Amino acid sequence: MKLRQGIHRIATWFRHATNAVAAAMLAVMFISFLITVLFRYVLNWPAGWASELSTMMWVWLVLFGAAFTLGERxxxxxxxxxxxxxxxxxxxxxxxxxxxxxxxxxxxxxxxxxxxxxxxxxxxxxxxxxxxxxxxxxxxxxxxxxxxxxxxxxxxxxxxxxxxxxxxxxxxxxx
CATH class of the missing domain: 1.10.287 (Helix Hairpins)
Structure with a gap:
């Protein structure tokens, strides 16, 4: 029974950790998107780096999320x-x-x-x-x-x- 509780604790911790990582990636993606809009349309400065960061976070978020945070349902x-x-x-x-x-x-x-x-x-x-x-x-x-x-x-x-x-x-x- 203790082994089962230990595994459950580890699984719960892993689920929370992966959700936190996915949330952080989403936050980075959103902030870089806002920076892209601000730089391009308000300041009229180039913002290729922010757009690129947003795209990279999207790729990682989709695949990381599908691998670790989405359940079967x-x-x-x-x-x-x-x-x-x-x-x-x-x-x-x-x-x-x-x-x-x-x-x-x-x-x-x-x-x-x-x-x-x-x-x-x-x-x-x-x-x-x-x-x-x-x-x-x-x-x-x-x-x-x-x-x-x-x-x-x-x-x-x-x-x-x-x-x-x-x-x-x-x-x-x-x-």
């Missing part, structure tokens, strides 16, 4: 058919889909890694951030997707119905 999907089949069929579909996603991402991972590391030869125009650093978040995203869908597929194979809400309890509901 937050993802957009077309589930008219999926939600209207019996639980056994949903589990089978989840296992097959998860296997397919894991297989595709694992097959693409070596090429993705090679391409991202190759991009060290270029950097952004204003801030001079190397593209391999900028797009390294995609490798992290791909690994996170593999882990997430392995977990979902294994849980479905063991009998967990994917449609049953499995959201973690919020800290206010602990008791």
């Amino acid at each position: 937050d993802e957009i999907r077309f589930d008219i058919f999926y939600s209207n089949v019996p639980p056994l069929a949903r589990r089978v579909m989840t296992v097959l889909f998860s296997f397919g996603v894991v297989l595709l991402f694992l097959m693409s991972l070596p090429a993705v890694y090679d391409y991202v590391t190759f991009m060290k030869v270029q950097s952004t125009s204003y801030l001079r951030v190397r593209y391999d650093w900028l797009y390294s978040i995609y490798v992290v995203f791909a690994v996170a997707v593999v882990i997430r869908y392995l977990w979902l597929g294994i849980r479905a194979a063991l009998g967990h119905d994917p449609m049953v809400a499995s959201e973690p309890k919020s800290d206010s509901n602990r008791g």
Whole structure:
């Protein structure tokens, strides 16, 4: 029981930390957007660096958020058919889909890694951030997707119905 509580504490801390990182990225993106507008339209100064920073934060926010902050229920999907089949069929579909996603991402991972590391030869125009650093978040995203869908597929194979809400309890509901 103590192991389970320890894992739950670590998972809760990780969830809060990733949400904080995503919020910080959103704040940086928003502030750099405001600076871009101020510099370009009010002061009539060039603001390429702020625009570039906003774009970089957007790339990182989308991929980091998809990897670490979005839950399975937050993802957009077309589930008219999926939600209207019996639980056994949903589990089978989840296992097959998860296997397919894991297989595709694992097959693409070596090429993705090679391409991202190759991009060290270029950097952004204003801030001079190397593209391999900028797009390294995609490798992290791909690994996170593999882990997430392995977990979902294994849980479905063991009998967990994917449609049953499995959201973690919020800290206010602990008791």
